[in-house]
Amino acid sequence: xxxxxALRNRCNDSFWACLTRRTCLESRSLxxxxxxxxxxxxxxxxxxxxxxxLSGADSKGAGKETRAALAELCRIYWRPIFxxxxxxxxxxxxxxxxxxxxxxxILEGNWLQHADPSRGRFRxxxxxxxxxxxxxxxxxxxxxxRGGDVSFVSWDAWMAEAPSxxxxxxxxxxxxxAERLFDVRWAATVVERAxxxxxxxxxxxxxxxxxxxxxxYLTAERDDVSSVNLATTLGVxxxxxxxxxxxxxxxxxxxxxxxxxxxxxxxxxxxxxLRYLCSALAASSE
Amino acid sequence: MNLYGLTDSHATITNQPDECPHCxxxxxxxxxxxxxxxxxxxxxxxxxxxxxxxxxxxSQIE
Numbered sequence: 001x002x003x004x005x006a007l008r009n010r011c012n013d014s015f016w017a018c019l020t021r022r023t024c025l026e027s028r029s030l031x032x033x034x035x036x037x038x039x040x041x042x043x044x045x046x047x048x049x050x051x052x053x054l055s056g057a058d059s060k061g062a063g064k065e066t067r068a069a070l071a072e073l074c075r076i077y078w079r080p081i082f083x084x085x086x087x088x089x090x091x092x093x094x095x096x097x098x099x100x101x102x103x104x105x106i107l108e109g110n111w112l113q114h115a116d117p118s119r120g121r122f123r124x125x126x127x128x129x130x131x132x133x134x135x136x137x138x139x140x141x142x143x144x145x146r147g148g149d150v151s152f153v154s155w156d157a158w159m160a161e162a163p164s165x166x167x168x169x170x171x172x173x174x175x176x177x178a179e180r181l182f183d184v185r186w187a188a189t190v191v192e193r194a195x196x197x198x199x200x201x202x203x204x205x206x207x208x209x210x211x212x213x214x215x216x217y218l219t220a221e222r223d224d225v226s227s228v229n230l231a232t233t234l235g236v237x238x239x240x241x242x243x244x245x246x247x248x249x250x251x252x253x254x255x256x257x258x259x260x261x262x263x264x265x266x267x268x269x270x271x272x273x274l275r276y277l278c279s280a281l282a283a284s285s286e
Numbered sequence: 287m288n289l290y291g292l293t294d295s296h297a298t299i300t301n302q303p304d305e306c307p308h309c310x311x312x313x314x315x316x317x318x319x320x321x322x323x324x325x326x327x328x329x330x331x332x333x334x335x336x337x338x339x340x341x342x343x344x345s346q347i348e
Contacts, residue, residue, distance in 0.1 A: 167315065184321075187321060191315065201340070205344040210344065218327065219327055236348070244343060244344075274328045278322055
């Protein structure tokens with residue numbers, strides 16, 4: 001039996017239930033009205049996962065909803081954690097185990113109560129906690145038996161659910177510091193989720209072909225887009241291609257900002273977080 | 287350090303970084319789009335798109 005599957009059988013049922021229900025929170029009403037109606041409502045990110053978690057952490061002992069929201073965020077952002085640990089020099093197997101243990105610490109311990117009250121963003125708080133966790137692990141020389149006592153991550157299921165779309169060079173992987181790779185993976189996760197949601201929306205309307213053809217032009221300059229050729233490919237008038245592309249960009253923008261909004265306490269921080277992630281990827285700082 | 291074998295990225299490692307002609311970043315998504323440009327798109331000014339949405343438009347295609 002696969003070792004992760006075997007471990008999963010031993011893990012905490014309630015957490016696992018949160019993690020394996022793919023739409024655990026996505027189907028909830030956090031932003032569903034705006035997200036599903038198809039009409040972009042910029043700035044309408046009233047309650048985010050992170051703000052829900054932080055408000056729940058204020059009360060004595062995190063409630064079920066708070067812990068489910070935290071588990072969902074961890075499920076989404078496991079790749080940056082894993083990439084960071086790997087870059088610190090651990091073997092793939094040890095990195096898997098440490099990722100497991102880190103999530104267990106976050107979810108089964110009282111991480112939220114011990115987190116810095118000034119809080120900040122989920123990304124920066126998680127990275128700081130991960131650095132501390134690895135320092136502790138190094139002190140203990142990580143002598144635990146492989147596999148640990150509890151399993152949080154089902155690698156097979158998670159990778160099957162959301163295979164990474166990021167293309168990264170070996171040179172970058174081997175030369176960039178762990179903190180920057182963490183940010184790159186984080187940025188990729190945000191973008192991947194926005195693209196996936198856009199794709200699913202087109203698919204639900206039976207227009208997957210529209211996504212497949214036009215998504216390649218989401219960031220293209222106006223002069224680089226041949227609406228004549230695209231109209232022929234899609235079998236629709238040129239005017240329709242222009243409208244579709246315009247609205248796809250609008251919708252993508254909204255979905256991207258929605259994804260980021262879930263990781264910050266204040267919706268007003270979305271712009272800053274996006275700017276930070278852009279700067280982390282800047283060629284000039286490579 | 288050789289990071290080949292990273293559990294979640296062995297299929298996405300490239301030998302030749304393909305720099306974006308616009309921002310020169312070397313991170314690409316599998317669809318070919320530049321990761322940084324895709325992020326930057328979230329910072330563009332929101333134009334008034336009227337009442338028509340992508341959802342509506344997709345429904346109207348013949």
